[in-house]
Amino acid sequence: MKEKYAEIITKIKEADGIVVGASNGLSISEGIHIFAENADFLENFGDFREKYGFRSIIQGCFYPFPSEEEKWAFFSRMYDYFLYTGEASSVMKNLYDLVKDKDYFVVTSNIDDHFRQTGFPEHRLFEIEGNCRNLQCTNGCHNQIYPGDNILSEMAQKQENGKVPQDLIPKCPECDGPMQVHLEVDRNFLQGEAWQASYQAYQDFIKNAHGKKMVLLELGVGARNQLIKAPLMKLTSLEENATYITLNKGRELYIPDAIADKSIGVDGNITEVLEQLVLIK
Numbered sequence: 172m173k174e175k176y177a178e179i180i181t182k183i184k185e186a187d188g189i190v191v192g193a194s195n196g197l198s199i200s201e202g203i204h205i206f207a208e209n210a211d212f213l214e215n216f217g218d219f220r221e222k223y224g225f226r227s228i229i230q231g232c233f234y235p236f237p238s239e240e241e242k243w244a245f246f247s248r249m250y251d252y253f254l255y256t257g258e259a260s261s262v263m264k265n266l267y268d269l270v271k272d273k274d275y276f277v278v279t280s281n282i283d284d285h286f287r288q289t290g291f292p293e294h295r296l297f298e299i300e301g302n303c304r305n306l307q308c309t310n311g312c313h314n315q316i317y318p319g320d321n322i323l324s325e326m327a328q329k330q331e332n333g334k335v336p337q338d339l340i341p342k343c344p345e346c347d348g349p350m351q352v353h354l355e356v357d358r359n360f361l362q363g364e365a366w367q368a369s370y371q372a373y374q375d376f377i378k379n380a381h382g383k384k385m386v387l388l389e390l391g392v393g394a395r396n397q398l399i400k401a402p403l404m405k406l407t408s409l410e411e412n413a414t415y416i417t418l419n420k421g422r423e424l425y426i427p428d429a430i431a432d433k434s435i436g437v438d439g440n441i442t443e444v445l446e447q448l449v450l451i452k
């Protein structure tokens with residue numbers, strides 16, 4: 172294993188550009204599991220589970236809440252849960268440490284916004300499915316995304332009996348209609364200017380790295396993931412000087428034969444792997 176870690180560090184050091192691809196497995200290594208009905212879910216969302224019957228954070232995101240007061244009680248609680256400590260986890264700090272001095276770009280489907288919380292700058296970040304802290308008009312009457320931090324933390328604090336006070340409920344400044352968190356939970360998800368700009372930045376990064384030494388560093392992305400994993404694998408096969416590094420657990424670790432000679436796979440706990448990598452860096 173030591174040799175493998177050394178090889179990864181060498182590849183990262185030599186790289187002209189690093190694409191970091193991250194999904195649910197990275198959040199799980201931080202202790203956040205949006206698909207699980209675990210002790211953490213029961214402790215933080217037990218009242219919602221009791222009232223509506225959903226059994227995970229992700230089910231809550233898709234739940235058709237009967238009123239705005241109830242909808243915002245959930246989404247502000249989720250915001251608070253993801254970001255309440257205000258401090259980045261050691262997992263994220265280690266990941267940042269690993270790439271911060273390189274030219275890198277992050278593409279993720281994680282909605283907890285932990286990359287920005289850790290200090291990853293926005294212009295190096297493409298959050299494909301949005302995140303828990305931005306708001307948009309539900310009607311999609313205009314393309315603007317709004318930072319929701321203040322209103323979300325106030326709603327998280329002031330909610331009672333599963334409802335937020337009526338006067339805190341955000342309204343679209345243009346059409347006065349309802350708003351929602353900028354997450355891809357329905358067809359309303361805005362892929363407007365801000366989303367397009369991030370997508371374009373990601374494309375530009377890949378274009379600029381063409382032909383150079385590229386590292387595609389994938390963390391906790393499921394074996395059959397089409398959103399992040401498939402494009403990274405394809406890029407590896409197209410790019411002569413690319414190295415595909417994937418960190419995952421057990422059968423979720425997957426490297427196709429076609430790119431095996433350009434790939435390094437680590438089957439293990441992402442928390443520990445990142446710790447080790449930073450230690451020998």
Ligand SMILES: [Zn+2]
Binds near residue numbers: 311312313343344348
């Ligand atoms: Zn509107």
